[in-house]
Amino acid sequence: MNKQKVYFKTFGCRTNVVDSQIMMSKLEDFDTTLDEFEADIVVINSCTVTNSADSTARSYINGLKKFDKNPRVIFTGCGVWTKGEGLFKENKIDALFGASEKENINTLLKNESRFFEAGDLNHIDNTIIENMIGKSRAFIKIQEGCDFRCSYCIIPYVRGNSRGYGEEKILEQIKLLASNGFGEFILTGTNLGSYGKGVEGKDGLAILLQKISQIKGVRRVRLGSVEPIQITPQFKELLDEPWMGKHLHIALQHTTKEMLNLMNRRNKLKSDLELFEFIASKNYALGTDFIVGHPGETEEIWQNAIENIKRFPLTHLHGFTYSKRDGTPSATMNGQVSGDIAKKRLAELTSIIDAKNYDFRASKGSLDILIETEKDGKFFGYDQFFNQIEVVSDADLVGDWISISDVQVENKINKAVF
Ligand code: SF4
Numbered sequence: 528m529n530k531q532k533v534y535f536k537t538f539g540c541r542t543n544v545v546d547s548q549i550m551m552s553k554l555e556d557f558d559t560t561l562d563e564f565e566a567d568i569v570v571i572n573s574c575t576v577t578n579s580a581d582s583t584a585r586s587y588i589n590g591l592k593k594f595d596k597n598p599r600v601i602f603t604g605c606g607v608w609t610k611g612e613g614l615f616k617e618n619k620i621d622a623l624f625g626a627s628e629k630e631n632i633n634t635l636l637k638n639e640s641r642f643f644e645a646g647d648l649n650h651i652d653n654t655i656i657e658n659m660i661g662k663s664r665a666f667i668k669i670q671e672g673c674d675f676r677c678s679y680c681i682i683p684y685v686r687g688n689s690r691g692y693g694e695e696k697i698l699e700q701i702k703l704l705a706s707n708g709f710g711e712f713i714l715t716g717t718n719l720g721s722y723g724k725g726v727e728g729k730d731g732l733a734i735l736l737q738k739i740s741q742i743k744g745v746r747r748v749r750l751g752s753v754e755p756i757q758i759t760p761q762f763k764e765l766l767d768e769p770w771m772g773k774h775l776h777i778a779l780q781h782t783t784k785e786m787l788n789l790m791n792r793r794n795k796l797k798s799d800l801e802l803f804e805f806i807a808s809k810n811y812a813l814g815t816d817f818i819v820g821h822p823g824e825t826e827e828i829w830q831n832a833i834e835n836i837k838r839f840p841l842t843h844l845h846g847f848t849y850s851k852r853d854g855t856p857s858a859t860m861n862g863q864v865s866g867d868i869a870k871k872r873l874a875e876l877t878s879i880i881d882a883k884n885y886d887f888r889a890s891k892g893s894l895d896i897l898i899e900t901e902k903d904g905k906f907f908g909y910d911q912f913f914n915q916i917e918v919v920s921d922a923d924l925v926g927d928w929i930s931i932s933d934v935q936v937e938n939k940i941n942k943a944v945f
Pocket of ligand 1 (some may be wrong): 677681717
């Protein structure tokens with residue numbers, strides 16, 4: 528009998544990307560499809576980090592009702608703890624399960640009735656996956672949850688407290704994917720840098736990275752977002768290693784003392800700047816997260832923030848306008864900033880970092896690129912500095928590692944012929 532087809536719609540961060548891959552790998556009585564229009568069942572792996580994340584998931588769900596196949600709609604991911612109950616009561620979704628239940632997906636989907644399995648926030652997955660369906664790079668979840676309590680953030684309440692995966696399990700996962708042809712590995716987590724930080728003077732993340740680099744087939748290792756205070760001396764010693772991707776994403780969130788305090792952040796402006804200057808001196812591209820328009824961000828503070836951001840050797844930006852999350856301390860703070868002002872500030876910040884990114888790309892020589900996709904006869908991939916490149920070639924380059932020195936630096940992207 529033809530198996531029902533399941534499509535996974537994944538929103539949010541790389542941790543969700545891994546969770547969807549785990550769910551795909553657990554299907555036995557169902558087939559995964561990468562085409563949402565032929566799906567009998569759509570599993571929505573949701574994100575709830577901002578209001579727009581919630582509304583994006585809701586409008587996607589509304590859109591599914593118009594699909595010819597009228598698929599069953601199953602809701603999972605971080606939105607389970609914020610919007611799940613409402614969507615279930617409104618009959619917008621047919622069933623719901625929490626991230627802790629994902630390895631049970633084959634059994635859950637066989638239950639055709641409406642079910643609500645929220646699960647818990649302490650779960651650690653046991654699954655080792657053989658492949659990353661539809662991906663050329665491998666995302667490896669090494670940590671879950673977060674012990675920080677940034678005053679604007681809902682994540683600790685929907686992902687739970689920080690917990691790390693066993694080193695042996697992580698290495699076994701990478702060995703398997705490397706033996707199946709993956710060469711680039713991106714370590715991910717909710718608060719990735721919390722991994723292996725329990726013992727004074729010992730950095731489990733640095734030790735793990737060294738062990739990963741010794742696995743046959745591992746060519747490049749990248750990291751998801753880390754916190755400035757989590758960059759240890761042991762980690763700094765790895766910066767010159769050839770297998771380290773020459774790009775780090777280190778979350779600042781702001782560049783003024785006042786806002787870092789209001790946001791209950793653990794990082795400090797002075798030490799942040801010293802850290803970024805040190806890492807940039809090692810020929811690294813540097814990205815960051817930055818929230819504009821958080822309550823209390825007066826025009827004076829903003830002008831100060833902009834002056835400070837210009838001093839940072841930044842090349843990449845994940846910029847957000849503040850998004851009020853019910854249940855977080857920031858949601859009831861005074862000094863709310865209007866949406867228009869926040870948007871204007873984000874545009875100002877983005878143009879500064881775009882200019883820095885352009886100058887950085889224009890100053891670089893040989894690029895080491897993994898080609899991931901092809902579109903309209905052009906090939907796309909990322910170099911060691913995590914800058915995207917478009918390559919024209921007669922050969923099929925998808926999945927290939929190529930080195931290029933002669934590039935055309937354009938506004939948003941580099942271009943080359945190979
Ligand atoms: S570090 Fe802060 S912003 Fe990041 S997930 Fe934890 S609480 Fe949220």
